[in-house]
Amino acid sequence: MTEPAEIFSSVEARTVYHKWEVKYEIKSPDCYKKLVITINGRSPGPTIFAQQGDTVFVELKNSLWTENVAVHWHGIRQLGTPWSDGAEGVTQCPILPGETFIYRFVVDRAGTYLYHGHYGMQRAAGLYGSIIVSLPEGVPEPFSYDYDQNIILNDWYHASTNEQAAGLSAIPFVFVGEPQSLLINGRGKYNCSLSTASGSAAGVCNTTNPECSPYSLTVVPGKTYRLRIGSLTSLSALAFEIEGHDMTVVEADGNYVEPFAIRNLYIYSGETYSVLVKADQDSSRNYWATINVVARNPATPTGLAIFNYNPNHPQKQPPTAPATGPLWNDTASRLAQSLAFRARQGFINKPPVTADRVIVLLNTQNKIDGHFKWSLNNLSLILPQTPYLVALKENLTGAFAQDPPPDGYDVANYDIHSLAENVNATSSNRIYRLRFNSTVDVILQNANSMTVKNSETHPWHLHGHDFWVHGNTAPLHPYGWTALRFRADNPGVWAFHCHVESHFYMGMGVVFEEGIEKVGELPSSIRGCGES
Amino acid sequence: MTEPAEIFSSVEARTVYHKWEVKYEIKSPDCYKKLVITINGRSPGPTIFAQQGDTVFVELKNSLWTENVAVHWHGIRQLGTPWSDGAEGVTQCPILPGETFIYRFVVDRAGTYLYHGHYGMQRAAGLYGSIIVSLPEGVPEPFSYDYDQNIILNDWYHASTNEQAAGLSAIPFVFVGEPQSLLINGRGKYNCSLSTASGSAAGVCNTTNPECSPYSLTVVPGKTYRLRIGSLTSLSALAFEIEGHDMTVVEADGNYVEPFAIRNLYIYSGETYSVLVKADQDSSRNYWATINVVARNPATPTGLAIFNYNPNHPQKQPPTAPATGPLWNDTASRLAQSLAFRARQGFINKPPVTADRVIVLLNTQNKIDGHFKWSLNNLSLILPQTPYLVALKENLTGAFAQDPPPDGYDVANYDIHSLAENVNATSSNRIYRLRFNSTVDVILQNANSMTVKNSETHPWHLHGHDFWVHGNTAPLHPYGWTALRFRADNPGVWAFHCHVESHFYMGMGVVFEEGIEKVGELPSSIRGCGES
Numbered sequence A, B: 001m002t003e004p005a006e007i008f009s010s011v012e013a014r015t016v017y018h019k020w021e022v023k024y025e026i027k028s029p030d031c032y033k034k035l036v037i038t039i040n041g042r043s044p045g046p047t048i049f050a051q052q053g054d055t056v057f058v059e060l061k062n063s064l065w066t067e068n069v070a071v072h073w074h075g076i077r078q079l080g081t082p083w084s085d086g087a088e089g090v091t092q093c094p095i096l097p098g099e100t101f102i103y104r105f106v107v108d109r110a111g112t113y114l115y116h117g118h119y120g121m122q123r124a125a126g127l128y129g130s131i132i133v134s135l136p137e138g139v140p141e142p143f144s145y146d147y148d149q150n151i152i153l154n155d156w157y158h159a160s161t162n163e164q165a166a167g168l169s170a171i172p173f174v175f176v177g178e179p180q181s182l183l184i185n186g187r188g189k190y191n192c193s194l195s196t197a198s199g200s201a202a203g204v205c206n207t208t209n210p211e212c213s214p215y216s217l218t219v220v221p222g223k224t225y226r227l228r229i230g231s232l233t234s235l236s237a238l239a240f241e242i243e244g245h246d247m248t249v250v251e252a253d254g255n256y257v258e259p260f261a262i263r264n265l266y267i268y269s270g271e272t273y274s275v276l277v278k279a280d281q282d283s284s285r286n287y288w289a290t291i292n293v294v295a296r297n298p299a300t301p302t303g304l305a306i307f308n309y310n311p312n313h314p315q316k317q318p319p320t321a322p323a324t325g326p327l328w329n330d331t332a333s334r335l336a337q338s339l340a341f342r343a344r345q346g347f348i349n350k351p352p353v354t355a356d357r358v359i360v361l362l363n364t365q366n367k368i369d370g371h372f373k374w375s376l377n378n379l380s381l382i383l384p385q386t387p388y389l390v391a392l393k394e395n396l397t398g399a400f401a402q403d404p405p406p407d408g409y410d411v412a413n414y415d416i417h418s419l420a421e422n423v424n425a426t427s428s429n430r431i432y433r434l435r436f437n438s439t440v441d442v443i444l445q446n447a448n449s450m451t452v453k454n455s456e457t458h459p460w461h462l463h464g465h466d467f468w469v470h471g472n473t474a475p476l477h478p479y480g481w482t483a484l485r486f487r488a489d490n491p492g493v494w495a496f497h498c499h500v501e502s503h504f505y506m507g508m509g510v511v512f513e514e515g516i517e518k519v520g521e522l523p524s525s526i527r528g529c530g531e532s
Helices: A161-169 A331-340 A388-393 A501-505 B161-169 B331-340 B388-393 B501-505
Strands: A015-027 A034-039 A048-051 A055-062 A071-074 A100-106 A111-117 A128-134 A147-156 A181-184 A216-219 A224-231 A237-242 A247-252 A255-262 A265-267 A272-278 A287-294 A303-309 A357-368 A371-376 A379-381 A426-428 A432-434 A439-445 A458-462 A473-476 A481-487 A492-498 A509-514 B015-027 B034-039 B048-051 B055-062 B071-074 B100-106 B111-117 B128-134 B147-156 B181-184 B216-219 B224-231 B237-242 B247-252 B255-262 B265-267 B272-278 B287-294 B303-309 B357-368 B371-376 B379-381 B426-428 B432-434 B439-445 B458-462 B473-476 B481-487 B492-498 B509-514
Touching: A015 A048, A015 B161, A034 B161, A048 A055, A055 A071, A071 A100, A111 A224, A111 A272, A128 A147, A128 A224, A147 A216, A147 A237, A147 A287, A161 A501, A161 B015, A161 B034, A181 A287, A181 A303, A216 A224, A224 A247, A224 A265, A265 A272, A265 A331, A331 A473, A379 A509, A388 A492, A388 A509, A458 A481, A473 A481, A492 A501, B015 B048, B048 B055, B055 B071, B071 B100, B111 B224, B111 B272, B128 B147, B128 B224, B147 B216, B147 B237, B147 B287, B161 B501, B181 B287, B181 B303, B216 B224, B224 B247, B224 B265, B265 B272, B265 B331, B331 B473, B379 B509, B388 B492, B388 B509, B458 B481, B473 B481, B492 B501
Parallel strands: A015 A055, A048 A128, A147 A224, A216 A303, A357 A439, A379 A426, A432 A509, B015 B055, B048 B128, B147 B224, B216 B303, B357 B439, B379 B426, B432 B509
Antiparallel strands: A015 A034, A055 A100, A071 A111, A111 A128, A147 A181, A224 A272, A237 A265, A237 A287, A247 A255, A247 A272, A287 A303, A357 A371, A371 A379, A439 A481, A458 A473, A458 A492, A492 A509, B015 B034, B055 B100, B071 B111, B111 B128, B147 B181, B224 B272, B237 B265, B237 B287, B247 B255, B247 B272, B287 B303, B357 B371, B371 B379, B439 B481, B458 B473, B458 B492, B492 B509
């Protein structure tokens, strides 16, 4: 990994300004009407286009009625602006209804990034979008293409996020279940005949609503397209493919990778990739672009978009059946793709040879007072009332438990392949405090869940950093492990958590502090909750 | 109206302590499952029982996930504690998720009162309950009865409050419509065959769920019952009756009234009454207690409870058909009841002979930027980010517009019986500042809505005061007017608004300030939003 920002720092800094209003609106992303959190009337929200080195201002007005909000800029490292990370409870108080909050941060590196709600389960209500950071004027990408296109993937539930959270918090536990639809650029198609809603619910589902006509990507025969693909699913790991077209992966989470060809792109929540695809097939017809659920036994129909060869009609159905995707339980293929990523020649940023500290995190499903939870080394994260960043900077030692969580677990006596003998865990708001500029290894160890012969997939995402493996989100496969290395060189407080919306809600995360004494004066706008 | 608190102030003050947790839970109040805001797992929440002169502490923990909350103590005058009135935006900032807020207030007068959410439309989500204040030990009521029973009425919608608010805010406007059910003590019965929900919604409606078995009031033959009846409907004016039994009204909104007999008690949102009823009918059977919608063309089935003569089975159905109530559009009968209330002999607190100020408020339905609104003298209330109480006490003149709203309208040229020529209004956060201890008359003038030949019913509720007419809530009948008189003798800032949930949401309210300089030091807990 290089730091091109340093090379081109002499380029004049620009400012990208967005004014957003966040509110609830009735929308039909998959033809089924429900309340959606929109930004300026849209879900996904507006794409932020910026150039490397730009300063992005987002002036966000919360026009929800009774709900607070916070937005995280996923993949942006927030160098020098840890208070703009948007992680409620970690870096800021939530933004109250009627309030306007200004996020300000520098996009220091070209690449494909995301943004999304980071409060409660608001991301799943439709609060998400893309950030595209281009290279400075005149600087070429290390690969060539004709056009650039953004594709954001999601899964979609008809239950409100409050209903989902009510189930997750209930005794007995009610899981959110498999999503009703998969969305490509905010569009899916629910099979309305399954809904059988009538009476007062009549008109709830309407497959002829233009809001849910499939996204169509129009291509010119012979041209090469850079597809910037990001996933913000609540639950689903996806396989993305374009019928009859090979794809070449060139970027992962903002890092150039050694190009390699794939038919299916496996993509986990919180990941972004750039793939190159050439419109080199029979141009007399259109092709399906599809997403299918993998890693869980799918109960959700294929998500569809149209890869449209100009001048065919953009909504002309391809003559073929959409792909049903690879075998959902072919973990080996997914692991193979995870291991295939290599930093691109000429853009290699070698990791430190040794680590100063190794933290081993056992990923387990647990019970606390009868409630289902997820834990790391038996601690299930509950965020404090006072954001960690405020508490640490102001030395408010009563704001959270000061004793550190454990750096490991009893490896010798824990059988990750079996049901745990004791599923009890503890709620905790303890954090890992890292020595500034030290090198940290994190080993994530997956385990059997509370279900016999079941281990889930956990896409882990680290705020404020890249890590070596390949990006800032890495999938932890069933029964598997992943070792990550990162430099604790970004003063601030950073969440590290599973990107599955329900898993983080149920405590699957830890928090790292590093160099708090180097953090500048906190803006007063992040305060207003908890102790002060 | 007397002030017995002064008479018995030598009685030792007691403390009533409640610890509440407010959260969302799936409940079936009318047999139809939906998310309900509960207090300690219940909706309606726990009844607060206290004695005149007691200090009530409610330690309220907000365990909603992303929503703030505030609770108003309806009918409690908050003498000396205006910051405990619970009106978000007026007297406090909203309580954030995870936070605990302590309401502390003295219940200075015996009577029947209510509490409910006063933020967004949370009252309609089930956040409500009763306050029963008894006379001091040894002090007799001016009427006799054997037992005391609390009955709280509501209407109920299956759409979430966010869905309701989305419709009210939409262009075109989508009204919340008539409620699906009427609830007596939190129980109703929806006709599940109307729902035809199946597929993923199967099990949503279940009439055999014990949660929705009718409330049964067991009476002993020959005994007299004091029913303390309160209504917190979102929309509906109700007629309450007990089959075959006369009722005698003895209390209204905490004031003793000259007893009078009725068959139907007309009750509007925000009102409370005590009626005496004697179990003097054939005791071999049970009787229906019913509520029916009046003042709007009803589309909601009768709400049912069972008036159960001991020892019949409490759920034994009466052999008769439930009453369908009086004619919904018999405004004359309702007006007659409104005019029938007289303060009880021996408890008359005479109004000042003259008023120092007369404020005439024209009630109109309007449009602002295409959105439907309600206005007073063409101003539609929008609460400021900084609660008025904080803004006024701290002299934060930028927090709201400082120019006063008008004390009247162009009476000569406004035809209240016709559609307005110009329906435009203005959003405003201006307030009426009253001279402390002055006497204020408010004349509410109803008018035609934006629908031809339609004028709605508006139950107006004044915080922090009784007024002369009879209580602290008064119904404004279609095309009618009501004149109220009150003394501006309670230092603080007080909302005065239509108690229909959607009407207040759409701006139907004003705010009075009086004696702000006499308000004590504000607790820091009410702050944390807007300017400071």
